Amino acid sequence: METYQPITPEIIEKLKAITGPSYVKTDKDILLQYQTDYETDPRRFHLPEAAVIPANAEEISQIVKLANEYHFPITVRSGGTSLADGAIPVCGGLVLCMERLNKIIELNEEGMYMTVEAGVRTVDLQKEAKAHGLLYAGDPSSAESCMIGANLATNAGGLKAVRYGVTRHQVYCLEMVTPTGDIVECGRILKKCSTGYDLEQLIIGSEGTLGIITKVTVKLIPLPPYRFDVLAVYTDPRKALYMVPKLLKAGIDPTSVEYMDNSYVRDTADYCHYSDMPHYEDGIYVIITVETFREDELDSKMESVCTICEESGAVDVLEADERIWNMRRNVQTSCEMVSKVFLTDDVVVPVHKIASTIEKIMEIGEDYPFQVKINAHIGDGNLHIVLCKMDMSDEEWETSVEKFHQQVYAYAYSVGGRLAGEHGIGAKKLKYMEEFTPKGELAIMKTIKRAMDPNNILNPGKLIDA
Amino acid sequence: METYQPITPEIIEKLKAITGPSYVKTDKDILLQYQTDYETDPRRFHLPEAAVIPANAEEISQIVKLANEYHFPITVRSGGTSLADGAIPVCGGLVLCMERLNKIIELNEEGMYMTVEAGVRTVDLQKEAKAHGLLYAGDPSSAESCMIGANLATNAGGLKAVRYGVTRHQVYCLEMVTPTGDIVECGRILKKCSTGYDLEQLIIGSEGTLGIITKVTVKLIPLPPYRFDVLAVYTDPRKALYMVPKLLKAGIDPTSVEYMDNSYVRDTADYCHYSDMPHYEDGIYVIITVETFREDELDSKMESVCTICEESGAVDVLEADERIWNMRRNVQTSCEMVSKVFLTDDVVVPVHKIASTIEKIMEIGEDYPFQVKINAHIGDGNLHIVLCKMDMSDEEWETSVEKFHQQVYAYAYSVGGRLAGEHGIGAKKLKYMEEFTPKGELAIMKTIKRAMDPNNILNPGKLIDA
The missing domain is CATH 3.30.70.2740 (Alpha-Beta Plaits)
Incomplete structure (x- = not known):
């Protein structure tokens, strides 16, 4: 592991000069909130030496240049909802919080795109699109708390990826601060482009190791006005699972296809206090959502879905009401009960x-x-x-x-x-990444990381052991 | 510009040992066919010193290692259909022809993907998919002649990108020979992935400067059985052009939206010997294709398209028959007449x-x-x-x-x-790329190129001046 310089009082003064003193935190009480994200095992917590809450890309650029000069590591923190210890400053150093970059800059209805700062919460972006009759199709389960920049950093997936793809498919372009402190825009609002390397796709999914994303322009699409949700209940997991290829090949283009095993059916029903759920004792739930632009299309697709589920051995095919989705949303929290x-x-x-x-x-x-x-x-x-x-x-x-x-x-x-x-x-x-990734692939990743971040400043101890 | 070593008789012998002597070409008569692609200006032609036609990735790997050892440049040639002088060996050295890597390896109907060698012609891949009731959605105009590996290298677009996206959206994974001669697979057959840098998206569109693509796995999708083609004729280009945003926001999801100005209408009609085309003298043609999975969906979408075209000021809205598409296909060749x-x-x-x-x-x-x-x-x-x-x-x-x-x-x-x-x-x-690309973006591209291809072996003089 790389050896870094501690964050000295001199560095703290320089940080304060960049952001203003109130946005640099060194009190242990405050730093404690940055020692973990969704991680619950205290053995994995790590306290940063300081935290900074910059206002914009220019300040971040200066902070990154300072980190290169003094050689201290930076861990970016967005909503703190990582399930992979992504926001924990495992090498100490500085935590950089994105919460002040929270402005929606432009929603362009004609061009069907929206430009926002990286610290905007995903749910706010979704709501803004909807208010204009448009859809932002990214929908991670943590949308209420997570931030769009971090959705890009992890290439977040979620519930609607079957139809719309993952976060990388929703992005036109991004602005980032490079590991050496330059502010660079990657990509443009283009449907086709064959003009150089696709840097935005390289940055998306790089988990903050190749750049700090500061601004994002996402695609918006027409919002389908019609929707149905089917709950197909199975008692044999094989039958539920082998239904999927049939569904995907039928030209139905479902938005979601979700699976809950019987332990989840029971635990989430208990957690939500629903007492009369179908096949509580032995049911496996498959939730299928379809969205359309026309009512007749909705009807014929619903018929197809029901037929496919029945023919594949579902013991019950029902409408999936709000309770079912509420159970689905609580799969994670219901585990706390167990x-x-x-x-x-x-x-x-x-x-x-x-x-x-x-x-x-x-x-x-x-x-x-x-x-x-x-x-x-x-x-x-x-x-x-x-x-x-x-x-x-x-x-x-x-x-x-x-x-x-x-x-x-x-x-x-x-x-x-x-x-x-x-x-x-x-x-x-990280250790499994090193162990399981084919050597050639891993070698290219490390070559790129070392070339772009020669001082290993951005998010060390994450993704790859550079 | 980099100085390279000439290809000596010693190198030729080593190349022959790799591929067998009949696959290494040094006769000037034969090399002449590699001096250009779709370029017609002889001042831009460039003769290679030798050409090699390897059988597989292993041979290509050995050739690239040889190039690093002796320091000679390699220009990859696929169908030779580049409109950007992409296959011309502007720095001399070796042309590497992909035509023998022409096997379709696997079509998996259940998994809806196809794995092929990089030298398979795009049209053969399209036909193979169709024979299995599936669609490969990449469709560059040169599909009859171009090869799939080169479609990836240029991130080819084409006629169906409105609905399906460009080549980069059709690819699950690829195998490549790196600039230093390793054989590496990038990506997997996954709908979601958040496991390291997205190397396949970096390689796609890199025009052979970061690796030689040897194998490709593309996505296949259900083939929509219904289709209509509308020809909307306008006499005012503004009205034709301002129709587009309305069409894209109506939830119709068109496959193609093509525009031909009146000079093309006249020239392609003349070229095809069609004497009675509507509004030959003053018409601007917009061709709109829509595909669906259901007949009733087709009807209602056709109605919507016609309404949008009429309301936006089309002087005629007709069915676009095979003649119209034939005219569209001949826009390029009709220019030869002019x-x-x-x-x-x-x-x-x-x-x-x-x-x-x-x-x-x-x-x-x-x-x-x-x-x-x-x-x-x-x-x-x-x-x-x-x-x-x-x-x-x-x-x-x-x-x-x-x-x-x-x-x-x-x-x-x-x-x-x-x-x-x-x-x-x-x-x-190349010179416009240097001139117009924002400095920060260009710097990152060059950093990556230099790190991955330290001896500047692959396709020098293309894309960026590394």
């Missing part, structure tokens, strides 16, 4: 491998003492495996989790999968 | 700026002695400006073209446009 400590994973595999992967993981899980729960965006191959520690000892938990991960990741890679579909690698999976 | 020498350009601007851009270009063109013709993919902001030399002197032509380009490119950049929407920069626009 186990104080639990671990969320984010493996992704090719869509046509998701059925066999879920089967395999359940089979692997049988050998372990913890509870294995699965919910999945089955329309895009992304599954969240939750392990509940229950009353296991710390030692047994650690050993089991490590062994389980090795088995699951090895299987995922054997079918062409990857470690993370939407949460990113962060600090949490 | 002028022996002509120049095709490929500027791209934000879609909502295309109307004002076309107006501005016509206005600029009035000051010049050459004929300015415009056809455009107006649904995606990409316009092809053709300049016809007619009987101008070489000197006047050169000076006028240069001055015209400066004006047009400056205008395009002022509205957020770029030099090339789908043809790439190649050697043709």
Whole structure:
């Protein structure tokens, strides 16, 4: 691991000169809020030496230049909702908070795009688009709290990726501060472009290691006025899973295809205090959403969806009302009821491998003492495996989790999968990234990182061990 | 410009040992076919010192290692259809032909993807998909001759980009030989991925400067069974152009929106010997294609399209039959009839700026002695400006073209446009790339190029002056 210079009083003074003194924090009480994100295991917390809350790209540029001059690391913090320890300053140094870059700069209805500062909350961007009859199609589950810049940094996915793709597909261009402190715009509001390297796509998903995103221009699309939500209940997971390819090939273009195993059906129903959910005891829920621009199209697509679900062995095909979506939204929080400590994973595999992967993981899980729960965006191959520690000892938990991960990741890679579909690698999976990424790919990533960030200033200890 | 070592008899022997002697060409008669691509100006031709036709990635890897050892440049040649001098070996050295990498490796119907070698012709890939009831949505106008690897290298666009996006949106993953000779796979068959830098998107559009693409896995999608083609005839270009935003916001999701100015209507009708085309004398043609999965959806969308065209001032709204598409396909060749020498350009601007851009270009063109013709993919902001030399002197032509380009490119950049929407920069626009690209962006591109290709072996003299 790189050795950095501590943040001295001299650096603090220079930071204060850049942002004004009130935006530089050194009190331990204040710094404590930056020691973690959605991480709940205190052994993974890390206190920064200082935090700074800049107002704009110019200030960030000066801060990054200072970091290069004095050689201290910078960890960017947006909504603090990372599930991969992405906002934890694992090498100490400075935490840089994006909350003041919160302006919506322009919504252009004719051009169907919106330009915002990177610290705008995703939900506010969604609302602004909707108020103009348009849709911003990015929709991570944490939309209420997360910020758009961080959605780009992790290439966030979410619930609507089956139809609309992930964050990288919603972006026209971005402004960033490079690892050496320049302010650079990458990309333009263009549908086609063959004019040099696609830098914006390189930056998207780079988890703050190649640049600090300060401004984003996203695509907006016409908002479909019609929508239906189907709940297909299965009692055999195979039947639920093998329905997916049929659905995807039928020209229905669903917005969401979500899967909750029976443990989630029971736990989320309990958590939400819903007492009469269908097949509470043995049901597996698949929620399918379809959106259209025409009512007749809606009707005929709904008919197709119902037929496909019935023919594939669903025991019940119902309308998915608000309660069902509320259960879906609470999959994560319902785990707190089951186990104080639990671990969320984010493996992704090719869509046509998701059925066999879920089967395999359940089979692997049988050998372990913890509870294995699965919910999945089955329309895009992304599954969240939750392990509940229950009353296991710390030692047994650690050993089991490590062994389980090795088995699951090895299987995922054997079918062409990857470690993370939407949460990113962060600090949490860094060692697995080094272990499982094919050498040639990893070597190119490190070559790029070292060339662009020669002093290893931006977000060290995350994504790759440069 | 970099100084390279000449290709010596010693190098030729080593090349022959790699591919077998019959696949290494040094006869001048044979090399002449590699001195140009779609370039017609002999002053831009350049003879390679040798050509090699490898069989696979392993041979290419050895050749690239040899090039690094002896320091000679490699220019990759696929279908030779570049409109940007992309396949011309401007620094001499070796031309590497991809034609033997022509195998379709796998079409997976369940997973909806196809893996092919990079030298497969795009049309063969399209046909193979169709034979399985699936669609490969990439469709450059040169599909009959060009190869899929080169489609990736230039991020080719084409006729269906309005609905389906450009080549970069059709690709799951690729295999490449890096500039230092390693064989590396980038990307996987995943709908979501947040596991490291998106190397495949960096390689796509890099015009052979960051790697030689040897294998490609593309997305296939369900093939829509229904389709209609509307020809909207306008006599006022403004009315035609200002119709586009309305069409794009109506939730119709058109596949193509093509524009031919009246000079093209007349020239292509003459070229095709069609004597009774509507509004031959004063018509501007807009062709709109819509594809659907349901017949009733087709009907209601056709109605919407016709209404939008009529309300926007079309003088005629007809079915676009095969003759209209034949005219569209011959826009380029019809120019040969008008002028022996002509120049095709490929500027791209934000879609909502295309109307004002076309107006501005016509206005600029009035000051010049050459004929300015415009056809455009107006649904995606990409316009092809053709300049016809007619009987101008070489000197006047050169000076006028240069001055015209400066004006047009400056205008395009002022509205957020770029030099090339789908043809790439190649050697043709290298100097404009240096001139018009914002410094920060260009610096990052060069940093990446130098880090990945330290000996500047791959395609020097193209895209950027590294």
